[in-house]
Each structure stands twice: as structure tokens, then as C-alpha cells.
Amino acid sequence: MSGSGTLVQVKRLLIIGIGAGDPDHLTFQGANAIAAADVFLLVDKGEAKDDLTRLRRDLIAAHGREPYRIVEARDPERDRTTPAYTAAVEDWRSRRAQIYASFIADDLADGQSGALLVWGDPGVYDSTLAVLDEIDAEFDYEVVPGISSISALTARHRVALTRVGRPVHITTGRRLAAEGPTADDVVVMLDAACSFTGAGEDHHIYWGAYLGTPDEILISGPVTEVADRIRAARAEARARKGWIMDTYLLRRAPSEDHRRTQNK
Ligand SMILES: C[S@@+](CC[C@H](N)C(=O)[O-])C[C@H]1O[C@@H](n2cnc3c(N)ncnc32)[C@H](O)[C@@H]1O
Numbered sequence: 636m637s638g639s640g641t642l643v644q645v646k647r648l649l650i651i652g653i654g655a656g657d658p659d660h661l662t663f664q665g666a667n668a669i670a671a672a673d674v675f676l677l678v679d680k681g682e683a684k685d686d687l688t689r690l691r692r693d694l695i696a697a698h699g700r701e702p703y704r705i706v707e708a709r710d711p712e713r714d715r716t717t718p719a720y721t722a723a724v725e726d727w728r729s730r731r732a733q734i735y736a737s738f739i740a741d742d743l744a745d746g747q748s749g750a751l752l753v754w755g756d757p758g759v760y761d762s763t764l765a766v767l768d769e770i771d772a773e774f775d776y777e778v779v780p781g782i783s784s785i786s787a788l789t790a791r792h793r794v795a796l797t798r799v800g801r802p803v804h805i806t807t808g809r810r811l812a813a814e815g816p817t818a819d820d821v822v823v824m825l826d827a828a829c830s831f832t833g834a835g836e837d838h839h840i841y842w843g844a845y846l847g848t849p850d851e852i853l854i855s856g857p858v859t860e861v862a863d864r865i866r867a868a869r870a871e872a873r874a875r876k877g878w879i880m881d882t883y884l885l886r887r888a889p890s891e892d893h894r895r896t897q898n899k
Pocket of ligand 1: 757782824825826845847
């Protein structure tokens with residue numbers, strides 16, 4: 636309530652996970668959240684990744700409830716050449732925060748809901764929630780989970796993400812290259828350099844690119860046998876489409892000792 640007794644309506648943001656590329660990944664909860672939004676913020680990453688923006692537009696057209704508005708913004712460029720990785724990410728984040736802050740201040744009226752459509756699941760290697768934490772504005776927000784590329788990967792390969800009672804480590808290509816596989820089951824994302832090459836002979840890889848889309852590629856097998864095939868498929872697809880997103884699970888074969896304890 637304001638001092639004069641009128642109800643102050645808060646601005647609301649809906650952070651909606653839209654799945655990893657297949658429009659059918661969108662959950663009923665996600666579709667309902669899209670229908671509840673008055674304004675959508677689409678942050679464009681540039682022409683090479685047009686497909687990613689197209690899916691968001693298609694989902695809004697399919698599930699949005701008129702009248703709604705779409706506000707477009709350009710993703711700030713990130714300096715990927717500097718060795719100062721953390722500083723470059725911090726700089727990018729604060730410019731992203733500026734875009735969200737302007738969206739809330741200028742494009743949302745009190746009581747309205749704005750939506751951000753986040754690739755995959757907002758909780759997996761996505762900075763939207765962390766960036767929103769930096770914003771100094773009065774607003775409320777809700778998070779709608781989405782199907783992550785990890786779920787899409789394991790489902791398409793028809794394998795379970797977790798083995799009985801065992802942990803899984805989720806990491807980046809950069810870290811895998813620096814540290815090697817840090818668990819028997821490692822999911823690797825954001826790998827521009829095929830860092831699986833360093834995995835040992837006892838590793839199996841389940842690799843997927845453009846999961847859930849018509850361009851999907853799936854390759855699996857012992858790393859030593861399929862590494863060249865993955866590298867070639869990756870390079871060819873990247874050259875043809877101008878961008879690539881790939882994810883993989885590296886799974887070490889159970890040792891004899893482990894097999895014996897499991898079978899007791
Ligand atoms: C910034 S992260 C976003 C992850 C996303 N939030 C999720 O839940 O999957 C981008 C990375 O996710 C992975 N990824 C996302 N979509 C993918 C897809 N359709 N196929 C394969 N990998 C994908 C790739 O490793 C890519 O480098």
C-alpha cells in the first residue's frame with residue numbers, strides 16, 4: 636500500500652527456460668508463463684545465431700496472449716581475446732545488467748509482467764539470474780525451469796545421467812582442458828576446443844550438437860575411436876552454419892574393483 640492507501644503493483648519478471656532447441660521442449664508451465672507476459676525482452680546475439688532468436692519468436696507467437704509487445708536489445712560484445720577472462724565476463728555482465736534495468740524501468744508499467752526466454756534451463760550455465768541480482772530496482776521475479784541440453788543429450792543417447800549412487804561433475808571445456816576429467820562421469824559444456832581429446836582410453840563419450848533441432852548430430856563410442864569423427868563433424872557443421880553448440884558426457888568404464896563392490 637502507498638501512503639495514500641492505493642495498492643502499489645510491483646513489476647514482475649518471468650525467467651522462462653525454453654528448452655535446448657526443440658519447440659516441444661517447452662513445458663506447460665513455460666507456455667503458461669509466456670501467455671502471462673505483457674512484454675518480452677529479446678536479446679539478440681547477432682546474425683550467426685539467428686536460429687536461437689527464431690525459436691524464441693516462434694514460441695512467443697505460439698503461446699503469447701495478445702496484446703503483448705516485444706522489445707529487442709543487442710547483446711553486448713564480450714572480449715574473447717583477452718587473457719583477463721574474469722574481468723571480461725564482469726564487464727559483459729554489468730552491461731547486460733544495464734539492459735535488464737532499462738527494460739524494467741522503461742518498458743514495464745507497474746503491475747505488468749516482462750519475460751526473458753532463457754535457452755535450456757536458467758539454472759545451468761546461464762548468467763541471467765546472477766545478472767538480475769546486480770540490478771538495483773524494485774521488481775519481483777519467478778523462474779520457470781526448462782529442459783537443459785544435458786537432459787536432451789542423455790535422452791537422445793538413451794543413457795542415464797547418473798549411475799547408481801555415483802556423482803556427476805558438470806564443467807566447462809576450458810576446465811576440462813586444464814584439469815582433465817575430475818570424476819568418473821563428467822558433463823562438459825561450452826567447449827570450443829574438443830577438450831575430450833585428453834581423456835584416457837577407458838573413457839566413453841556421448842556427444843551431441845544442435846540437440847533437439849533438425850541439425851542434431853549424435854556420436855558415441857570410446858573416445859579413442861570416435862574423437863576424430865567428432866572433430867571432423869564439428870568442424871564441418873560449424874563452417875556450414877556459422878556457429879555450433881555441443882555438449883558431451885565423458886564416462887569412465889567401471890574398474891574391476893568397483894564392479895566387484897557393486898555386485899556384492
Ligand atoms: C551458455 S550455456 C547454456 C546452457 C543452457 N542453459 C542449458 O540448460 O543447456 C551454452 C552451452 O550449452 C550447451 N548447449 C545448449 N544448447 C545445446 C544444444 N541444443 N545442443 C548441444 N549443446 C547445447 C553447449 O555446451 C553450449 O556451449
